[in-house]
Amino acid sequence: MISPWAVLAGGAAAGGLALLLAELRPAPPDLGQALDRLHRTPDPHPPEAERATWFDRIGADSLRLAGGGSRPGGWGRVRIPYQQLSLIGRSPARFMAHKLLFAVAGLLLPGYLTAMAAVADVALPVAVPLVAGPALAAVLWFVPDGIAAGEAREARTEYLHGIAAYLELVALERAADCGPAEALRRAAAVGRGPVFRRIRDALERAATDRVPPWDGLDVLAADLGLTPLQDLADIMRISGTDGAAVYDTLRARAKSLRGELLAEELARANADSERMVAPGAALTLLMTVLIVFPALYQMLDVN
Structure with a gap:
């Protein structure tokens, strides 16, 4: 019998993964807001400055502590794409907060999955969170850079x-x-x-x-x-x-x-x-195999 704790752990892990994928997926445009902008006098104050939250303050504090609030190209080994952020109207503080959020999520996710596996009586090596956590955090650290680059284009x-x-x-x-x-x-x-x-x-x-x-x-x-x-x-x-x-x-x-x-x-x-050529060719090949296979099977069936 499956333990209820294992079911809850699986549901929580699936919910967290769904939230992460939803965050990475580009949001559809809000047509109502777009039409309002067409017939409304623009606000002279940038929205980022008005809606500064604790999330932005964390990013601003991390930039200030690391000396990354200055304008030139980056902070230590971290590259801050100022032109891309200016194009999409996102502050460097919020960009830095996004990087920290993704890195922390990648660092904690393997440990969380290991704990849920232990609850479900599935033994995982202790090295899994110790190795996979930093590796996943390093990968997810660069996800906001890719998101900002795509939006900037x-x-x-x-x-x-x-x-x-x-x-x-x-x-x-x-x-x-x-x-x-x-x-x-x-x-x-x-x-x-x-x-x-x-x-x-x-x-x-x-x-x-x-x-x-x-x-x-x-x-x-x-x-x-x-x-x-x-x-x-x-x-x-x-x-x-x-x-x-x-x-x-x-x-x-x-x-x-x-x-x-x-x-x-x-x-x-x-x-x-050009990218549609390969899927079209694969679909044609699949249809050809589906049509030819029954006749070929009958021809080669010696019994």
Whole structure:
């Protein structure tokens, strides 16, 4: 007879594994929130700063104790991808907290499974938690890096589409005889997405610091690692200092950016099509075996 404690242990282990897989699985987009963002004035304060919890404080304390709160590339041997985190709107403290959470979960999971196996009268070597725990913790330590990289790739594509539209809007404002600084501000006031919100924040910060708006775009481009935004800042700097006509230049850069995005989409579609060749061939082979096997079996059956 199976012990009730073994059943409970198995259920608890399965529940923990399901929660871990649910955390790793990308969440589906909330269409209601997306529609609200389309018709709502963006909040000038970043959501991460407003919703700082104990979870974020743990990450901030770990960064501060390790001297990792500074901007350059990382903390000791830990690499903190600041540009990727800036693209997805996640603070380094929360990123560090995620790494600690995954590492602790990997460290404790083998010991937990060993304890549950002991309750179920299944003897496991003591070396299992001692060896598997640190190894699993080392593997799970890098899981948040992969998650952030994947989300940053999607956010980068969204940002580039927004910058292409922003280039067109700035060109139209310049064609309407607006000044360079005014063209940047008026074009940024049109959009309601995260790209336009970040651009508006950069322009407002530049105005507060009493520097030209293209300097604010320089800082934002360096923060996000987006070359097209840096190109826009350079074009508007030439227009602001030398009075150059930049309408055709802006339209050409927007067209070039859209071409780059289209080429990336085509390359991604071709890669997906190539990946479908192997499953299709395997399915065809399986169907062929299922159809041919009965006849072949009858032919080779000598009895």
